[in-house]
Amino acid sequence: MAEANQAAAPIKDERVREMSPLRKALIRPELGAICGTIVVFLFFLAIARDSGMFAPEGIINWGTVAAQFAIIAVGACLLMIAGEFDLSVGSMIGFSGIVIALMTVQWGFPAWFGILVAFALALAIGALNGFLVIRTGLPSFIVTLAFLYILRGLTIFISITTTRKTIIGGVREASEGDPIAWLFGGKVFNGLFVWLADLGIVDTFVAGPKAGQPVVEGIPMLMIWALALIVFGHLLLTRTKFGNWIFASGGDAQAARYVGVPVNRVKISMFMFSAFCATVFATCQVMEFGSAAADRGLLKEFEAIISVVIGGALLTGGYGSVIGAALGALIFGVVQQGLFFAGVESSLFRVFLGVILLLAVILNTYIRRMITGER
């Protein structure tokens, strides 16, 4: 038993330098995204402070855009950590939106039914994506690229053959008073903003039909979805058994299989989750605009992947952070809307984004090597 006693006492290894708590706290997968976020906020505080960007309605403005990115980034993040890509996210957004609009406006079903059908179809397509990747052993890059075209083509085709248009309006009217639709298109905490307006913290409309009401009506449900998905994704990944399986499936699928991790099930469910997130995005967008368009969601898959990579995930899987991906989405949203507030040419958006992407990824690579001992 001497051995056990000896084991209990922590032994100092003379070859391991003590790490300061600060250093330890800094060395984390999200560091690149944290630094990026700080840089971006400092930048806009310097150039656009008086533009209203940091007033409540300004915050709602870029917050909404960031929340949109975040919703699809969470799905892309977990899938990428599980070792796969989904390039069909953008097409899935267009597809789900058109499904909802067709069901409710064209065929007269209640909105809740249309939304449920859209989610069911999306989950089925996500599962099919995953199934094909597992069965064929092809890279998910190729399989989901095929679905990028298939879904987009189908969406436009269905929309044109049934309505002769690629934009279907009237969804808001059709979903008036629906028990589920407000979950995606509604706003919450309206009372809070009325109160804040009374205190003079939030401006009110001075003229027009809404005179006297606060300029910020409430927090859009889109933001609530983003927060809920971020919290869910983060807890799932870092605090559950399933999260460990996600890391293992992406880190080394074969090694994971040998110890009994159901790698196929993990990957397929992550494809389904990615499709789920795309449909949340689509439903919120349809409810907000009151219409669906067959070309919605173009290039969204890349924006999601970029957010995830800024957030410190490894493109080859097995490593990453949902919090990082959410910060990546925040950077994306702030930069896109911020340049508009600052009155800068919007093409500069891309230049700035490219620079941030590069810097964050360089920093991430450096940090990751420190954490994982990769060479």
Next chain:
Amino acid sequence: MSAPLIELVDIEKHFGPVIALNGVSVSVKEGECHCLLGDNGAGKSTFIKTMSGVHKPTRGTIRVQGAEVTFNSPRDAMEAGIATVYQDLAMIPLMSVTRNFWMGREPEKRFGPFKMFDFHTANKVTLSEMAKMGIHLRSPDQAVGTLSGGERQTVAIARAVYFGAKVLILDEPTSALGVRQTSNVLATIDKVRKKGIGVVFITHNVRHAMAVGDRFTVLNRGKTLGTAARGEIKAEELQDMMAGGQELAALEGSLGGTI
């Protein structure tokens, strides 16, 4: 004397036209270290993959403690108490030691309606199991990639032992290691054997085999050349059998007996 922990009789394995194993029989007893020797491509890895349920044998029988079994998956073999540390796939370097240690068998704790990974227990057990094997981790959330090759092997061995392995299969655990790390792994094998676990130790280094082995089986081009107990056979004889006879003996003469 009870039945061997595991017994494989006349195992054949074909991969299409390739005959990787052509009638191999091996048994492992409680508390012994059975060394499986053989040159590259002799079929050692294929043989232990049959033993651990990765491959199904084309022909032959497997008995666990006297009873005939068929393994349909690695999971079946694991449940029968057969744990394997693979040559190339022991650990996932990007993940922490704790995450690797518990991979596939994560302990859970209830939080209201949710079940969460119980990191508190997991970290504690990982640290103490590693310490029993003589490795003192900086922290349980250190990535496996930051460990040395020998330490990685030890994590994998500690994991197998902790989860109640009766037979522990090690595929060339020492092949990539330096002198000190090799002796650490050999010492670990000795500790494991003393717990009554049967160890299958695969190597093509005769000296490593002689250091810990109780019995030795040599594979050559998919066949066994018989099993010998410790003391019945000399290192040079094993070396010769591995090489399949004469050429090496001749070569050895010209190199002055250094291989």
